[in-house]
Every structure is written in structure tokens, then in C-alpha cells.
Amino acid sequence: MKFIIWLLIGYVVYQMFKGRSGGEIPAAQPAEKGEETFRDPVCGVYVSAEDAVIGRHEGERLHFCSMECLEKYQERLENK
Numbered sequence: 001m002k003f004i005i006w007l008l009i010g011y012v013v014y015q016m017f018k019g020r021s022g023g024e025i026p027a028a029q030p031a032e033k034g035e036e037t038f039r040d041p042v043c044g045v046y047v048s049a050e051d052a053v054i055g056r057h058e059g060e061r062l063h064f065c066s067m068e069c070l071e072k073y074q075e076r077l078e079n080k
């Protein structure tokens, strides 16, 4: 009987840790596997296809975290 109580406590603690670590994904880290992510060539942040600002360069699709980075990238190309 005692064993079951410890198992229950262990389970509750496990759920607490799980709840705390889950949710927000740090921007600099690749998102959870299964979700496709792209690296912003300007600031190096990983963005999901859903959140990305998509730019094009020579037929290539580029994914940016924001319009700001897209503009910076375009500026760099122009100044080349």
C-alpha cells in the first residue's frame, strides 16, 4: 500500500516538472521535432513555417523571424 502512495507522489512531482518545462519554446532553440523550422539568415533565430516572414532571393525561399530581418537582408543584398 505504501508503495502505491510513493508512486502517486512521484507521478504528481513528474507532472509538475512537465508542466513547468512545457509550453514556451525559447526563440533561439529549434522547436519541438515534428514541426518544421527554418533558420533566420539575419539573426539566426529558428522560426516555424507558420510564424515566418517569407522572402525570396533568386528563386530560393527564405524564412525570417520578422519584417525587420527581411528588410535587413534586402539592404545587405543591395549594398553588395
Ligand SMILES: [Zn+2]
Pocket (backbone or CB within 6 Å): 040, 042, 043, 044, 045, 064, 065, 066, 069
Ligand atoms: Zn530575425
